[in-house]
Amino acid sequence: MPQRQKGEQLTPVQENYLETIFRLETRDGAARASSIAEAAQVSRSTVTGALKALKNMGYVEYSPYSLIYLTEKGKEVGRRIAHRHFVFLAFLEKVLRLDPEKADSTACALEHVVSDDIVKRLGEFVLFLKNCPEFWSDWLEKYEKENLLEKSHTRSTIVEVLGTKQEREQK
Amino acid sequence: MPQRQKGEQLTPVQENYLETIFRLETRDGAARASSIAEAAQVSRSTVTGALKALKNMGYVEYSPYSLIYLTEKGKEVGRRIAHRHFVFLAFLEKVLRLDPEKADSTACALEHVVSDDIVKRLGEFVLFLKNCPEFWSDWLEKYEKENLLEKSHTRSTIVEVLGTKQEREQK
DNA sequence: GTATAAAGTTTTATTGCCCAAACTTTGTGC
DNA sequence: GCACAAAGTTTGGGCAATAAAACTTTATAC
Known part of the structure; x- marks a missing residue:
């Protein structure tokens, strides 16, 4: 009965619901509570509560048992968060070379x-890197090397040992 | 009275307390509840509760009214989180060129x-970039340009307009 | 069209985090 | 050593997020 969240500010969790609904609506035309629950990995009852709050705040069109749509306000947020996801994903996957699944959950x-503004800057950075061929060849080479090392040993050990040796030789 | 958090897994908030205590202990020799409260921007009573939980979980040495020290286990976590902070800070400040204050709060x-492992990869990336002079000159130049633009206009507007123009000319 | 399954909701409860206010302990100045 | 301030704690409460269980509504199969 507490009819939660009369506040103004969106919480991270709520942002995530809006992003999820945005994706579902884009893909299917509308969102269902059960799809949201599945995508967000929460129970159906939790989704009901979240929807009530988001409706109160003017982010979703929703009445009990109905399909779910974002309002214009909601779409704006959903799109923005999805965009952030996209930018982080690109950085984690393309630059840091994480595997897609890990990159996705981390981006989330x-x-x-x-x-x-930080997301914007990061996006510009990734875009900028795309046009740095000499950077890429070196960086990917380094990445390949370390991946090979990781197969038989914990990387930290080896790199620390090697690093120390080299440093001593330089002195 | 609920004597919270007997569970095993540290929450983000708890990690943050450990990091804070780690810094204070490094700086002052020991942490005080009031310093923790100030650093973490919470009330003193909140800190008391957090300390009880962290003590129960074996991360801090603490008894009512006493000074606060991390256990070995706690130090390990505190140091690790502080290190993460350092890596993110370096990336945000040195690479993305955010102002120090914003970089710090975001890193937090x-x-x-x-x-x-992601932090490790990011750290390697930042380290790698340090040795890429040609990269830096180009990137910083781009950064300077955009900063100039920002002084009089919202950057997004201008860049979008310019970008569109250029794209049309190329076609 | 009715029985049944699926989808959605309500109720109730828990957990984590937080604060204000009232209280207790500790430390400091005189 | 005592009064007072500062530091710390306890009590009581609030809110966001969650789920399980019981319930209701909607859709489906026949």
Whole structure:
């Protein structure tokens, strides 16, 4: 009965619901509570509560048992968060070379704790790197090397040992 | 009275307390509840509760009214989180060129939502970039240009317009 | 059209985090 | 050593997020 969240500010969790609904609506034309629950990995009852709050705040069109649509306000947020996700994903996958699954889950966590201007800067950075061929060849070579090392040993050990040796030789 | 958090897993908030205590202990020799409260921007009573939980979990040495020290286990976590902070800070400040204050607060948010291996990779990346002079000159030049633009206009507007123009000319 | 399954909701409860206010302990100045 | 301030704690409460269980509504199969 507590009819939660009369406040103004969206929480990270709520942002995530809006992003999820945005994706579902884009893909299917509308969102269902059960699809949201599945995508967000929460129970159906939790989704009901979240929808009530988001409706109160003017982010979703929703009445009990109905299909779910974002309002214009909701779409704006959903799109923005999805964009953040996209930018982080690109950085994690293309630059840091994480595997797609890990990159995705990490992007999902990062996307709610940064401001828009930082995401913009990061996006510009990734875009800029795309046009740096000499950078890429060196960086990917380094990446390949370390991946090979990781197969038989914990990388930290080896690199630390090697690093120390080299440093001593330089002195 | 609920004597919270007997569970095993540290929450982001708890990680942050450990990091804070780690810094204070490094700086002052020991942490005080009031310093923790100030650093973490919470009330003193909140800190008391957090300390009880962290003590129960074996991360801090603490008894009512006493000074606060991390256990070995606690130091390990505190140091690890502080390291994450350092890596993110370097990336945000040195690479993305955010102002120090913004970089710091953002690092503080990011540091709790990524795994160690990603931080390691990011650290390697930043380190790698340090030795890429040609990269830096181009990137900083781009950064300077955009900063000039920002002084009089919202950057997005201008860049979007310019970008569109250029794209049309190329076609 | 009715029985049944699926989808959605309500109720109730828990957990984590937080604060204000009232209280207790500790430390400091005189 | 005592009064007082500062530091710390306890009590009581609030809110966001969650789920399980019981319930209701909607859709489906026949």
